[in-house]
Amino acid sequence: MRPSKYRSARHARGFTLAEIxxxxxxxxxxxxxxxxxxxxxMRAPAQMQSQVDEVNSxxxxxxxxxxxxxxxxxxxxxxxxxxxxxxxxxxVGPPTQTQAVAIAGNDSSxxxxxxxxxxxxxxxxxxxxxxxxxxxxxxGMDLMRSFEPVVSNILNGVPQxxxxxxxWAVTTALLISSPDVAAGDVRKLLVGVTPANGIVALxxxxxxxxxxxxxxxMYGNTYARN
Amino acid sequence: MLIVVILVALLIIVALIVAxxxxxxxxxxxxxxxxxxxLNSAEAGANLALNELAENPNYPSGNCVNGTLNAxxxxxxxxxNNLGNKGTPQVxxxxxxxxxxxxxxxxxxxxxxxxxxxxxxxxxxxxxxxxPLTLPAGAINSQNDVNDLAPEPIxxxxxxxxxxxxxxxxxxxxxxxxSTVQGATSAVGTNQIPGGTSGGAAIKFPTxxxxxxxAQNARSLAQAGSQVTGASLSSGSGGAIAGNxxxxxxxxxxxxxxxxxQGSYVYVNGNVCVSGSGVIAxxxxxxxxxxxxxxxxxxxxxxxxxxxxxxxxxxxxxSDPTTFSPxxxxxxxxxxxxxxxxxxxxxxxxxxxxxxLGGSTTLTGAADGSNVLIxxxxxxxxxxxSVQSATTMTTGTLTYSAYNEY
Numbered sequence: 001m002r003p004s005k006y007r008s009a010r011h012a013r014g015f016t017l018a019e020i021x022x023x024x025x026x027x028x029x030x031x032x033x034x035x036x037x038x039x040x041x042m043r044a045p046a047q048m049q050s051q052v053d054e055v056n057s058x059x060x061x062x063x064x065x066x067x068x069x070x071x072x073x074x075x076x077x078x079x080x081x082x083x084x085x086x087x088x089x090x091x092v093g094p095p096t097q098t099q100a101v102a103i104a105g106n107d108s109s110x111x112x113x114x115x116x117x118x119x120x121x122x123x124x125x126x127x128x129x130x131x132x133x134x135x136x137x138x139x140g141m142d143l144m145r146s147f148e149p150v151v152s153n154i155l156n157g158v159p160q161x162x163x164x165x166x167x168w169a170v171t172t173a174l175l176i177s178s179p180d181v182a183a184g185d186v187r188k189l190l191v192g193v194t195p196a197n198g199i200v201a202l203x204x205x206x207x208x209x210x211x212x213x214x215x216x217x218m219y220g221n222t223y224a225r226n
Numbered sequence: 227m228l229i230v231v232i233l234v235a236l237l238i239i240v241a242l243i244v245a246x247x248x249x250x251x252x253x254x255x256x257x258x259x260x261x262x263x264x265l266n267s268a269e270a271g272a273n274l275a276l277n278e279l280a281e282n283p284n285y286p287s288g289n290c291v292n293g294t295l296n297a298x299x300x301x302x303x304x305x306x307n308n309l310g311n312k313g314t315p316q317v318x319x320x321x322x323x324x325x326x327x328x329x330x331x332x333x334x335x336x337x338x339x340x341x342x343x344x345x346x347x348x349x350x351x352x353x354x355x356x357x358p359l360t361l362p363a364g365a366i367n368s369q370n371d372v373n374d375l376a377p378e379p380i381x382x383x384x385x386x387x388x389x390x391x392x393x394x395x396x397x398x399x400x401x402x403x404x405s406t407v408q409g410a411t412s413a414v415g416t417n418q419i420p421g422g423t424s425g426g427a428a429i430k431f432p433t434x435x436x437x438x439x440x441a442q443n444a445r446s447l448a449q450a451g452s453q454v455t456g457a458s459l460s461s462g463s464g465g466a467i468a469g470n471x472x473x474x475x476x477x478x479x480x481x482x483x484x485x486x487x488q489g490s491y492v493y494v495n496g497n498v499c500v501s502g503s504g505v506i507a508x509x510x511x512x513x514x515x516x517x518x519x520x521x522x523x524x525x526x527x528x529x530x531x532x533x534x535x536x537x538x539x540x541x542x543x544x545s546d547p548t549t550f551s552p553x554x555x556x557x558x559x560x561x562x563x564x565x566x567x568x569x570x571x572x573x574x575x576x577x578x579x580x581x582x583l584g585g586s587t588t589l590t591g592a593a594d595g596s597n598v599l600i601x602x603x604x605x606x607x608x609x610x611x612s613v614q615s616a617t618t619m620t621t622g623t624l625t626y627s628a629y630n631e632y
Contacts, residue, residue, distance in 0.1 A: 059258050071629060111630035112326050112352060119314055120329035120352040122628045197434045225351075225629035 058206030061183030074224040076104025078166040088166040095192035100131035102166035107147040124152035127169035145182040263296035271302035271337025300339040352628040359440040364391035365610035376603035382408035390610040448472040448493035479504030499553030500528035523553035527566035538572030
């Protein structure tokens with residue numbers, strides 16, 4: 001095949017200075033753009049993973065709170081303040097924001113009383129306490145968890161849940177120097193109960209508290225079964 | 227050419243990083259989803275075992291039923307059926323081997339599930355027969371307020387004088403002249419009937435769960451009987467309901483008589499409106515329940531009658547209509563305003579709404595509700611029937627008295 005006139009002519013004369021400069025400028029702009037975009041793109045997955053991990057961690061914590069509430073009695077769930085003083089009360093009605101929640105229950109796998117007239121009933125051995133505390137990283141709040149033994153007596157088949165016991169459990173939990181962190185970056189915890197139908201309403205807001213302020217609110221209403 | 231290759235390689239690397247991050251995020255979200263699905267599947271197993279036991283109280287110990295929920299297989303087992311027995315046998319916990327004492331007249335059941343042979347999740351429970359639906363004694367009982375709007379005689383049962391008590395867990399309000407009550411009046415809050423008790427003790431009503439269980443039980447037993455439509459009973463020529471019966475749809479009765487016999491459970495899936503010359507004659511004997519899932523009104527010369535000397539419960543589940551009643555009556559869940567012949571109404575209970583007692587005739591029975599309004603005035607009367615008020619409907623269902631999961 002014969003080479004075209006155009007290709008022959010171009011090869012013969014080479015590139016002009018203007019052509020080379022234009023290409024160089026365009027290529028420079030392209031590289032600059034890529035250099036600016038790539039770090040952000042490369043950071044994005046890690047950032048997304050971080051957000052997902054933190055929200056997922058909060059979702060797991062909500063799962064734990066739900067589970068403790070499900071195995072509790074609706075009258076054994078208390079909203080508590082941690083500051084300026086510890087004070088617990090039952091929040092009857094829609095969930096309201098709380099600094100801590102105390103849930104009556106049992107931290108072992110053996111949950112049934114095995115003797116006496118109360119055999120077969122739930123064995124109330126203490127309160128699981130969840131509370132919000134400043135994160136060790138200094139950014140945002142973490143949700144802490146601890147089980148504090150306080151025996152609730154059963155009188156005529158009815159467990160006796162007392163606000164004083166719940167308050168004591170929360171007070172004791174707050175004294176733990178390195179409590180278990182149930183979830184990081186939890187912004188809000190809301191709890192409420194409806195004794196008439198045994199529902200414990202739970203709500204938790206969580207998310208990354210750095211810069212982008214991503215927040216996700218999760219709902220976890222459950223029946224207290226005991 | 228080399229530059230193009232480098233650029234393409236860079237783009238592929240970035241795409242891989244993004245895809246990897248998305249995959250990781252999806253994986254961690256899926257792990258939580260699996261937890262919920264396995265737990266729900268195990269709970270389905272326990273609930274299925276509970277249903278088996280409710281349907282057959284003689285269900286043999288050690289038997290399991292299997293199924294699948296959320297693509298997760300489960301087993302529901304009645305490990306020890308101790309229903310109807312007085313002893314307290316023990317049975318090993320399937321997971322820990324610890325001996326569990328099963329109380330008299332209870333059963334130990336559990337459900338289990340796992341994901342792809344992984345850790346098993348157990349839901350275990352002690353199940354007891356649900357308590358009966360026991361209503362408080364007294365002529366009129368309100369979970370909230372009694373509003374005494376017109377001076378109507380509240381009359382005692384001739385069998386036990388002075389027993390037509392009126393109780394409110396809220397207030398007893400009297401905007402005008404108070405009714406004459408042949409019994410004690412008591413309110414947890416303020417009682418405006420002269421001589422009555424303010425700050426009295428609260429009376430105990432069934433919980434919503436107990437009401438739902440009783441209603442569900444009545445519905446199941448009614449459905450197991452015969453089924454008719456509300457429209458077929460609303461033609462004006464009356465009709466007969468024989469045996470346990472499920473009525474689907476509203477009953478709009480302006481004339482004719484519907485006679486109820488030979489059963490214990492009638493469930494109306496709709497509203498019941500009786501007016502004109504329409505009559506519902508409930509001739510069921512012994513403990514029997516007539517459940518209305520919506521609202522009910524008896525107005526004009528219409529009538530609702532229960533057989534005298536029985537334990538008839540009229541249970542209305544609907545709440546007060548917000549704007550107008552489907553029956554075209556006053557906006558109360560149970561509006562009793564007949565003007566015709568006196569009638570026995572048995573125990574009437576509006577679990578989520580108000581009972582309005584009005585009209586211009588004598589109603590005999592007991593009235594319980596979320597609120598009770600007395601509005602008949604001197605031309606009417608409400609007469610207490612202590613036998614009817616002793617209604618304690620067995621629910622026939624089982625409930626968890628202790629629950630554990632791991």
